[in-house]
Amino acid sequence: MKMPDPSDETAATAATPAKDAYDEVIDRVFTLVMAREPLIEQDRALAGELYQELMTHPAARWNLLVGNSARFRSRMLCERLLAESHEAGFNDPAQATALARLAVTLAEALTPEGCGGQEAWNGLCARALAQLGNAHRISSDHLAADRLFADAQARIGQGGIGLLDLARVLDLEASLRRDQRCFGEASRLLDKVIRIYRRLGQWSLLGRALKQKSMACGEEGDLEGEMAYLRRALDLLDPNEEPRTFLAARHNLIAALNQSGRSREAFSLLFHTRPLYLKKGDRTSLMRMRWLEGLVARGLGRVEQAATSFREVRQAFLEMGLDYDAALASLDLAGALVQQARTADVRRLAEEMLAVFASRDIHCEAMAALHFFCHTAREENVGTDLVQSVADFLKRARTNPALRFVPSA
Amino acid sequence: MSALDNPQVDISLEEFLRNVRPRLKTLFAHYGIPPQDTEDILQQALLALVHQRHVVRDPESWLIGTLRNKCLLYWREHRRKLYEVVDAAVLELMAEPIPPAQEATDLRRDLASALEQLPERCRSLLSLRYQGFEPPEVAERLGYSQASISKVTNRCLAALTHRLLTSGLPRRRKTD
Numbered sequence: 001m002k003m004p005d006p007s008d009e010t011a012a013t014a015a016t017p018a019k020d021a022y023d024e025v026i027d028r029v030f031t032l033v034m035a036r037e038p039l040i041e042q043d044r045a046l047a048g049e050l051y052q053e054l055m056t057h058p059a060a061r062w063n064l065l066v067g068n069s070a071r072f073r074s075r076m077l078c079e080r081l082l083a084e085s086h087e088a089g090f091n092d093p094a095q096a097t098a099l100a101r102l103a104v105t106l107a108e109a110l111t112p113e114g115c116g117g118q119e120a121w122n123g124l125c126a127r128a129l130a131q132l133g134n135a136h137r138i139s140s141d142h143l144a145a146d147r148l149f150a151d152a153q154a155r156i157g158q159g160g161i162g163l164l165d166l167a168r169v170l171d172l173e174a175s176l177r178r179d180q181r182c183f184g185e186a187s188r189l190l191d192k193v194i195r196i197y198r199r200l201g202q203w204s205l206l207g208r209a210l211k212q213k214s215m216a217c218g219e220e221g222d223l224e225g226e227m228a229y230l231r232r233a234l235d236l237l238d239p240n241e242e243p244r245t246f247l248a249a250r251h252n253l254i255a256a257l258n259q260s261g262r263s264r265e266a267f268s269l270l271f272h273t274r275p276l277y278l279k280k281g282d283r284t285s286l287m288r289m290r291w292l293e294g295l296v297a298r299g300l301g302r303v304e305q306a307a308t309s310f311r312e313v314r315q316a317f318l319e320m321g322l323d324y325d326a327a328l329a330s331l332d333l334a335g336a337l338v339q340q341a342r343t344a345d346v347r348r349l350a351e352e353m354l355a356v357f358a359s360r361d362i363h364c365e366a367m368a369a370l371h372f373f374c375h376t377a378r379e380e381n382v383g384t385d386l387v388q389s390v391a392d393f394l395k396r397a398r399t400n401p402a403l404r405f406v407p408s409a
Numbered sequence: 410m411s412a413l414d415n416p417q418v419d420i421s422l423e424e425f426l427r428n429v430r431p432r433l434k435t436l437f438a439h440y441g442i443p444p445q446d447t448e449d450i451l452q453q454a455l456l457a458l459v460h461q462r463h464v465v466r467d468p469e470s471w472l473i474g475t476l477r478n479k480c481l482l483y484w485r486e487h488r489r490k491l492y493e494v495v496d497a498a499v500l501e502l503m504a505e506p507i508p509p510a511q512e513a514t515d516l517r518r519d520l521a522s523a524l525e526q527l528p529e530r531c532r533s534l535l536s537l538r539y540q541g542f543e544p545p546e547v548a549e550r551l552g553y554s555q556a557s558i559s560k561v562t563n564r565c566l567a568a569l570t571h572r573l574l575t576s577g578l579p580r581r582r583k584t585d
Contacts, residue, residue, distance in 0.1 A: 019434040021444045026433060029448060030426050033455045037422050040459050075460070116456045162457055163478055164464070164471070199478070201470025 040076075047076035051084070059098045066106050075115045078106045078124055082131050093138045100132035123165030126155040130169040137176045140401050149173045167196040167205070174212060179399035183220040190216060207236030211249045218252065223260045227253060239276065247276045247285070254292055263299030270296055287316045291329060298336060307336035323362055324398055327353065327370065331391040334373075335384055343380045350377035363401040369393050372407050422459070429469055436473060440480035450479045492566040495573060503539050523572035531565035538562065 050072055054062055066072045085099035107121075107128040115121040133148030152169050155161075161169075170189045177186035190213040197206035214229035230253040239246040250273045257266035270292060277289040294309030310333035317326035330353045337346045354374045357367065373390045376382050397403045420428075437447050454475045458468055465471045502516055524532055530551070537547045548558035 017438060017441065017444055019438045022434045022437050022447060025444050025448045026430060026451065029451045029455060030430075032452060033426070033459060034422060036456060037459050040456075044463075079460075116460060117453055119453060120457060120460065160482070163475060164461065200474035201467050202465070204466050 043074060043076040047074050047080045050074065050077045051080045054102075059095075062098070062102045063105055066102060066109065073106065073109055073114065075110060075120070075124060078103050078110065078128065081106065082127060085131050085135060089135060089138050093135065096138060097132065097135040100128065100135045103128040104132050119160040119162055122155055122159050123161045126152045126161055126169050127165055129155060130172045134172040134175065137172075137179055137399075140399065142176065142180055142400065142402070145176050149176060163196050163200055164202075167193045167209075170196075171209060171212065174216070178212075178216050178219060181219070181396065181400065183216050186216045187213065203236045204238065204242060207233045207249075208242075208245055210236065211245060211252070214249075214252065218256060223256050227256050227260070230256065243276065243280065247273070247280060250276065251288065251292060255295065258292075258296050258299045261299070263296055266296050267300060283316065283320065284322070287313050287320075290316075291332075294332060294336075298332075298339075303336050303339050307333060307340070310336060318356065323357060324366070324394070327357055327362065327366070328391060328394055331373070331387055331394065334377075334382065335387040335391070338382055338384050338387060343382075346382050347377045347380065350374040350382075363397070365401060365403060365405045366394055366397055369397070369405040372405070425468060426455075429472060432469070432473060433476070436476055436480070440477075440484070442480055442483060446483065450476065450483065454479060488567065489563070492563060492570050495570045496566050499539060499569075503541075519573070519576065523569055523576060526572050527565065527568050530561075531568055534562060534565050535569060 054065065054072070057065060081099050081103035085096045085103060088096035088099060104125075107125045110121060110124070112118040112121040115124055129148050129152035133145040133152065136142075136145040136148065149169075149172075152173070156166065156169065171193045174186045174189040174193065177183075177189065190209055193209045194206060194213065197203075197209055210229045210233035214226045214233060217223075217225035217229060230249050233249050234246070234253065237246045237249060250269070254266045254270050254273065257263070257269065270289075274289065277285050290309050291313045294306045294313065297303075297309060298306035310329050314326050314329040314333055317323075317329055330349060334346050334349055337349065350373055353370055357370055362370075369390050373382070373386070376386060393403070393405055397405070433451065437444075442450065454472060457475070458465060458472055462468065499520060502520070524535060527535070534547055534551055537550060538544075542550070544558045544562065545555055547553075547562075548555050553561055
């Protein structure tokens with residue numbers, strides 16, 4: 001039998017079996033799949049109940065329950081745990097880790113037969129490992145995350161894995177590489193993810209991947225690339241279906257426009273995006289909008305207006321316990337004060353920052369940066385460059401506490 | 410859902426399968442997959458779709474994209490098996506202690522001629538391989554990493570197989 005070169009369509013058709021030759025096989029497979037569908041749906045419904053039951057127990061007992069009771073060994077329960085871990089990653093990293101760890105245990109306790117085949121099982125195990133890696137990334141434990149992504153890659157290497165599963169693993173790994181500031185590697189992974197989603201015609205997921213890619217560009221300092229990817233992502237994302245991702249993409253685009261000196265354009269887009277923030281309505285989103293308003297105002301030269309926004313945001317973040325964001329907003333406020341030549345106010349703000357953050361859970365290198373800033377403020381020697389360099393360091397060190405602060409000469 | 414996604418209307422699985430059937434037949438025929446081998450490919454893909462239907466936005470695009478990939482993997486696997494057969498045959502030929510003189514001489518000449526036409530790196534790699542060097546030794550001598558040697562060897566075997574097939578060697582052996 002001739003082996004067609006897939007890129008050569010004429011070669012492929014040379015040995016083409018008649019289309020009708022497939023009817024018998026297709027009928028057989030369709031019948032089987034139709035018979036399986038209600039069972040899979042039943043499993044999905046049951047997984048919801050099992051998940052609720054698990055959640056009535058303390059996390060310390062989950063592994064025991066899954067290990068001892070066969071009824072918990074369900075692919076659909078594992079899928080549910082992965083979805084819940086992902087959601088928890090946005091506001092409860094410890095819960096995200098616990099759920100993903102349980103998903104790994106459960107996936108490894110399943111069998112290929114119980115998952116609908118070797119490929120499905122491989123995919124589930126790889127995704128569970130990647131999700132746990134992602135949870136560790138969120139908790140800034142990059143070593144553990146690295147190990148888990150290596151395990152996920154090993155699992156992928158062991159055999160076939162579905163394209164959607166592969167894309168998910170690579171997408172999560174790209175987030176880790178970005179946090180580790182390995183932007184080239186993150187970009188390479190995201191290019192693969194983008195190719196897969198395009199090949200599968202999954203446009204919403206492609207929009208998300210493009211947004212991820214834009215972040216890698218932005219953190220590498222390629223603002224034009226960042227904006228180009230964000231615009232393509234926004235074309236594909238639906239604000240009604242994916243409001244969180246859509247708003248995040250708009251937010252990033254406004255920030256990038258402002259940062260690249262196009263503050264008027266940023267102002268106009270912010271005006272049109274305000275309803276989305278208000279619709280989301282939670283205090284964090286509203287404060288992020290207010291922060292962005294301050295940054296755009298500063299870009300437009302309205303320094304007093306910017307300082308008012310930054311002060312408000314800083315206070316709100318402190319009240320909400322978002323210390324790191326409060327530190328960053330404080331530095332933006334310091335920048336505005338420096339622009340207004342209010343040296344005494346800068347010194348007072350620096351002292352306040354140090355007093356507040358010394359008692360909070362901010363990692364030592366970030367504290368070192370704040371100490372240096374405070375020391376320079378006491379000497380009334382703070383310029384906008386210094387504020388910017390400390391703020392840049394804090395942004396980079398946020399996801400990578402291993403970074404060392406080196407004061408610029 | 411993206412504006413580009415086909416609307417995810419809640420059609421039944423039965424209706425979805427009916428709609429997608431003509432595209433499946435065209436796709437399998439286009440890739441020349443023997444009908445008896447499509448069963449596993451199609452069953453695996455459809456069951457995966459039913460399992461993941463809550464995350465798949467445009468099931469038809471997903472299914473066609475997945476099946477295209479599986480068809481490519483199907484032929485890749487076939488090619489890999491063919492290269493293994495060629496490799497094993499050549500290794501066996503080289504290892505024969507006392508081969509029938511004329512046949513062995515002809516075969517070695519054909520093989521040498523096929524090797525001659527390969528790029529220099531492949532020529533060196535396969536020569537070492539057929540002189541009995543193990544892959545780690547070949548990697549060390551030619552400056553490849555241990556991780557990439559099997560991939561490079563496969564590429565060279567693919568090139569050798571192609572040369573042998575186009576030179577008509579297997580046919581000649583059969584008629585000898």
